[in-house]
Amino acid sequence: MTAFLSAHYVLLVVAIVVAGVLVPRIVLQVGVTRRLRRGGRMLRRERAADLRVAAAYHEQLPAAERGGALDDRTWSDLDLDDVFRALDHTASEPGRQYLYHLLRTPGADAEALDRLDGAARSLAADPALAERLRQALAPLAGQDAGYFVQLLFAELPARPAVWWTFPLLTASAIGLAVAAAFWPVAGAYLVGVAVVNVAAQAAYKPVVKRYLPAIRQIRAFLSAAQRIGAIATGVPAEPRDLLRDDARRLRRLKRAASWLLFEPESQGGQSNEFVASLVEYVNLFFLLDVNAYLLSVETVRAEQARLRAMFDAIGWLDAAQSLASWRGTLAHWCTPEFSPPRKALHVEGLVHPLVAGAVPNDLDVDGTSVLVTGSNMAGKTTFVRALGVSAVMAEALYTVCADRWRAPRLTVRSSIGRSDSVMDGKSYYLAEVESVRALIRARDDGTQHLFLLDETFRGTNTTERVAAAYAVLRHLDRGLDLVVVATHDLEVLDLLRGAYAAYHFREQVTNHELTFDYRLRPGPSSTRNAIALLRFMQYPDEIVDDATASLDWQHRGGASA
Numbered sequence: 224m225t226a227f228l229s230a231h232y233v234l235l236v237v238a239i240v241v242a243g244v245l246v247p248r249i250v251l252q253v254g255v256t257r258r259l260r261r262g263g264r265m266l267r268r269e270r271a272a273d274l275r276v277a278a279a280y281h282e283q284l285p286a287a288e289r290g291g292a293l294d295d296r297t298w299s300d301l302d303l304d305d306v307f308r309a310l311d312h313t314a315s316e317p318g319r320q321y322l323y324h325l326l327r328t329p330g331a332d333a334e335a336l337d338r339l340d341g342a343a344r345s346l347a348a349d350p351a352l353a354e355r356l357r358q359a360l361a362p363l364a365g366q367d368a369g370y371f372v373q374l375l376f377a378e379l380p381a382r383p384a385v386w387w388t389f390p391l392l393t394a395s396a397i398g399l400a401v402a403a404a405f406w407p408v409a410g411a412y413l414v415g416v417a418v419v420n421v422a423a424q425a426a427y428k429p430v431v432k433r434y435l436p437a438i439r440q441i442r443a444f445l446s447a448a449q450r451i452g453a454i455a456t457g458v459p460a461e462p463r464d465l466l467r468d469d470a471r472r473l474r475r476l477k478r479a480a481s482w483l484l485f486e487p488e489s490q491g492g493q494s495n496e497f498v499a500s501l502v503e504y505v506n507l508f509f510l511l512d513v514n515a516y517l518l519s520v521e522t523v524r525a526e527q528a529r530l531r532a533m534f535d536a537i538g539w540l541d542a543a544q545s546l547a548s549w550r551g552t553l554a555h556w557c558t559p560e561f562s563p564p565r566k567a568l569h570v571e572g573l574v575h576p577l578v579a580g581a582v583p584n585d586l587d588v589d590g591t592s593v594l595v596t597g598s599n600m601a602g603k604t605t606f607v608r609a610l611g612v613s614a615v616m617a618e619a620l621y622t623v624c625a626d627r628w629r630a631p632r633l634t635v636r637s638s639i640g641r642s643d644s645v646m647d648g649k650s651y652y653l654a655e656v657e658s659v660r661a662l663i664r665a666r667d668d669g670t671q672h673l674f675l676l677d678e679t680f681r682g683t684n685t686t687e688r689v690a691a692a693y694a695v696l697r698h699l700d701r702g703l704d705l706v707v708v709a710t711h712d713l714e715v716l717d718l719l720r721g722a723y724a725a726y727h728f729r730e731q732v733t734n735h736e737l738t739f740d741y742r743l744r745p746g747p748s749s750t751r752n753a754i755a756l757l758r759f760m761q762y763p764d765e766i767v768d769d770a771t772a773s774l775d776w777q778h779r780g781g782a783s784a
Contacts, residue, residue, distance in 0.1 A: 274304055276369035277311075280320035280538070281327050283376040291330040293615065293635065296658055298327070300639040300675070301611045305577055310620075312548035314356070315363035315447065317534055318541020320372060325542055329618035330632070333561070336621040340558060342459050342543035347551060352457040353544050359450035360541055362443035371440040375531045379524050380430055382517055389517060392420050393510045420510040427513050438519050441480035445470050448533055451540065462536035469533050473526065479518040546620055553624060555583075559617035560629040564671050566590055566703045572626030575609035576616075582741040583626070586610075588724050592696075592706035594716050596748035597728035599756065602741040603709035604639065604677050606728070610707055611635050611675045630673075633705065636665050637675040652683050659695055666704060674699050676708040685712075693718040716747050 281289065293303070307326055313319040325331075331339075346353040362368075396416045402409035451458065452467025470477075506512040523530065550556055555572060567589040574581035584606060586593070597603045613623045614635045638658040662674050679692040692715050699706045700722050708723075710716075716725050727748035730739045737752070737759050754774065758767045 274307070274323070276316065276366055277307070277319050277323040278327075279369060280317075280372045280375075280534075281324040283372060284324070285376075289328060291634070292328045294661070296661065297611070297635055297637045300637040301608055301615065301635075302577065303327075303612070303615070306612055306616075309577060310545070310549040312545040313541045314544065315360040315537065315541050316366055316368035317363055317371065317444075317538045318360065318545060320369060321535065321538025322542040322545055324538075326615070326619045329615050330634070331618065336618075338459070339539075339543055339546065340621045342540070343547040343550065345457065345459075346544045347547040349457055352454075353547060355454055356451065356458065356540060356544050359454065360447050360537070362446045362450075363440070363537070367436065368440050368443060370436040371444050372534070373434070373437040374441075374523050375527060375534060377434075377437075379434070379520050382521060383427070389423065389510055389514050392416060392423065393514055396420060396509045423510060424506065424513055427516075430516075434516075434520070438480055438516065438523075441519060441523075442477050444530075444533070444537075445473055445477040447537060451537065458540065462540055465536050466533055469529050473522070473529070476519060476522040476526070479515045479522065481515075546622065550622060555624070555626055557623055557625055557627055558621050559623050560627070561617075562629055562631050564631045564703055566592075566705060567630070568673075568705055569629040570610075570613070570623075570625050570627065573606075573609055573613060573628075574624050575605055576612060576624045578605065578609075581609075584609075584741075584743040586726070586743065588705075591722060591724045592700045593708070593726060594696075594719060594723040595707065595709045595726050595728070595743070596711065596713060596716065597709075598711075598730050598748065598752040601728035601730050601739050601752075602743075603728055605741075606743060607639065607675050607677055607707055607709050611637055611673065614673050631671050631703075633673040634665075634668070634670040635673050635675065636662050638662060638679070639675060639677040652680065655680060662699060663695070666699070666702075672704040674704060674706045676706070678710055679708060688712065689714045689718070697722065713747055 281292070298304070303326065307323060310326075311319060311322060313322055346356065363371075396413065399409045399413040399416060403413055448466040448470040452463055452470055454463060553576070554574075569587045571585045572583035573586065574583050582602075595603045595606060609624075613625060613628060614630070614633050617623050617628055617630070618632060638655065638661075659676070659679065662676075665672065676696075679695060680688045683691075689712050692710070692712065696706060696708060696715065696719060700719075706723070716723065724745075725747045726743050726745055728739070728741065728743060729748070730737065730752050737756065754767060754770045757770065
């Protein structure tokens with residue numbers, strides 16, 4: 224009977240240890256299967272709501288690697304958060320983070336843009352290959368995978384001075400647990416070792432907890448790298464081979480991190496309570512999680528550069544397949560033609576990527592900047608934004624929503640609308656003055672600019688607004704920089720004639736309908752719709768008539784009388 228119980232006791236201990244090895248694998252596979260079933264579209268909806276995780280890689284990069292990044296004002300003015308959400312077809316969180324970084328830092332060299340375009344075209348031409356790549360990226364599809372980036376840049380904590388005792392305690396606990404089946408006194412020693420293990424885990428728990436979300440993603444990260452490396456043909460060889468070889472070198476790290484990936488609250492709730500309890504008791508008695516953590520951290524510390532290169536390879540491949548997928552949704556797009564530095568811009572069939580059914584427009588300027596006039600809602604600001612978005616995407620993703628784009632390499636800066644800042648105690652006018660001053664200072668950064676402005680200095684009176692706008696626009700136009708400004712002030716156009724080419728949008732207002740064709744036309748605007756819009760919105764006739772009479776009086780020279 225004693226031998227029978229001892230055998231069963233040994234089997235129980237072995238079962239607990241084996242469960243500790245197998246449970247993380249099972250949990251990972253179940254999680255991947257669930258993500259695949261949910262589909263990429265649902266994942267995009269979940270991730271679109273919060274871009275903080277998407278921005279994490281870009282924001283943690285050293286300042287030297289974020290050179291040329293778009294400033295916050297320009298990013299906001301051009302609604303690039305929304306543009307990013309629209310073009311984000313990535314299959315993994317690292318891919319999403321890398322794509323965000325690409326869009327945030329336009330200005331890649333021609334070779335890098337050619338490589339990205341070539342990879343995107345190859346994936347677009349082979350849907351089966353693109354699907355294989357997405358399947359390979361599936362372990363990193365959840366938003367939790369975004370925590371991995373922390374390991375690339377974090378100052379990881381030093382291991383404790385007594386770290387060498389942890390594996391000894393684990394080995395002692397396992398040995399005593401087995402020996403207790405044959406030597407009862409070992410049970411007493413086991414209790415003592417278990418108490419020490421529990422104390423060690425309690426003391427080290429805060430450190431483990433802080434980095435666990437990132438370390439739990441190591442297995443998924445290396446699994447994705449291994450899967451991509453196994454794709455025989457079609458995927459660019461350089462990133463594929465790097466991922467295959469480095470995933471093989473880091474197999475020990477993958478095994479160590481496997482134990483730490485189990486997170487009951489994120490893997491099925493109550494259905495995993497028993498397994499969670501089992502893992503918790505195994506950790507308490509055998510100190511497996513602390514040992515796995517120490518091994519993982521030390522390996523990550525030694526291999527940070529390798530992991531960073533792998534992250535960039537995974538992110539770049541996912542960004543390429545995302546670009547291929549997004550291009551497939553566009554009615555028309557082109558790759559940009561970059562000309563030598565010159566004050567010139569030629570674009571045909573330009574549309575804004577966020578405007579459904581957008582009317583395409585052309586623009587061709589050489590030697591001048593551009594002043595766009597027109598009435599409210601006619602399309603001035605949307606056109607200015609479309610130019611800015613296209614200039615950014617041309618240098619970030621080698622893609623423009625147009626039939627043709629020919630321009631120099633341009634650094635985009637903008638000042639397009641802003642409300643009062645109650646929190647900062649700033650008026651609209653002061654905020655705009657500061658924004659325009661940033662553009663003026665940017666002229667000295669050694670690059671050719673595309674400056675975008677909308678209703679400059681609208682927060683002050685007409686006389687001073689026109690004078691200030693004239694002086695600023697004349698200053699920004701010097702040299703090779705291009706300026707595109709939308710305004711209602713035709714007086715500014717008269718002052719800048721010759722330096723700025725005039726274009727306008729037109730509308731038609733009747734008693735029953737207000738229509739716009741959203742077509743950009745050469746020359747200044749010859750129509751006004753502000754008062755007609757009052758009638759269209761059914762203002763009292765008395766107000767509309769009064770406004771019309773006042774306007775006629777001003778046209779007859781009454782204002783200067």
